[in-house]
Amino acid sequence: MRFSGLALIASAVVIGACGGGDKTPGTTDTAAKAASTTPAPTQAAGSTVPKMPATGKTWEVKMVGDGTNFKFEPANITIKVGDNVKWILISGGPHNVTFNPAEVPAAAKAQLLANMGENQMGEMMGPLFQNANDSYEVSFAGIPAGTYGFNCTPHLAMNMKGTVTVKP
Numbered sequence: 001m002r003f004s005g006l007a008l009i010a011s012a013v014v015i016g017a018c019g020g021g022d023k024t025p026g027t028t029d030t031a032a033k034a035a036s037t038t039p040a041p042t043q044a045a046g047s048t049v050p051k052m053p054a055t056g057k058t059w060e061v062k063m064v065g066d067g068t069n070f071k072f073e074p075a076n077i078t079i080k081v082g083d084n085v086k087w088i089l090i091s092g093g094p095h096n097v098t099f100n101p102a103e104v105p106a107a108a109k110a111q112l113l114a115n116m117g118e119n120q121m122g123e124m125m126g127p128l129f130q131n132a133n134d135s136y137e138v139s140f141a142g143i144p145a146g147t148y149g150f151n152c153t154p155h156l157a158m159n160m161k162g163t164v165t166v167k168p
């Protein structure tokens with residue numbers, strides 16, 4: 001028993017080594033090709049589904065800062081699946097909108113990633129905006145009901161946070 005266990009571990013290590021380093025034709029080549037292909041315009045990098053356009057109303061959330069206090073206004077909104085949220089920079093930038101991938105349910109992840117668009121600075125980290133009236137829109141089409149917390153990366157330590165609660 002002990003011997004066969006060791007043999008299993010040994011073969012697993014060999015398989016792992018082949019998969020990682022060997023440039024044999026087949027799966028490795030296909031993976032490399034897929035990685036170098038430019039994603040379709042409507043599909044965000046790293047997402048596995050196409051972006052879904054909003055079909056409902058647009059909710060506006062202001063991004064406000066005066067050098068001391070930084071906030072989203074309103075911080076918490078309740079919307080319906082298919083609605084659109086538009087964050088607008090009013091003052092005190094740079095601001096952005098970041099959802100925490102660790103807190104987003106697995107069932108929502110791919111679609112939220114896709115709907116956040118192509119300019120993410122990291123996974124679910126929206127682009128930075130500096131100027132008044134700069135805006136960022138995320139469609140909540142295809143997003144399962146639930147509460148999605150977001151924050152502004154530059155002002156996370158100053159508690160610039162909010163939630164989008166999606167109702168079915």
Ligand code: CU
Pocket residue numbers: 063065070092093094095096152153154155160
């Ligand atoms: Cu901010």
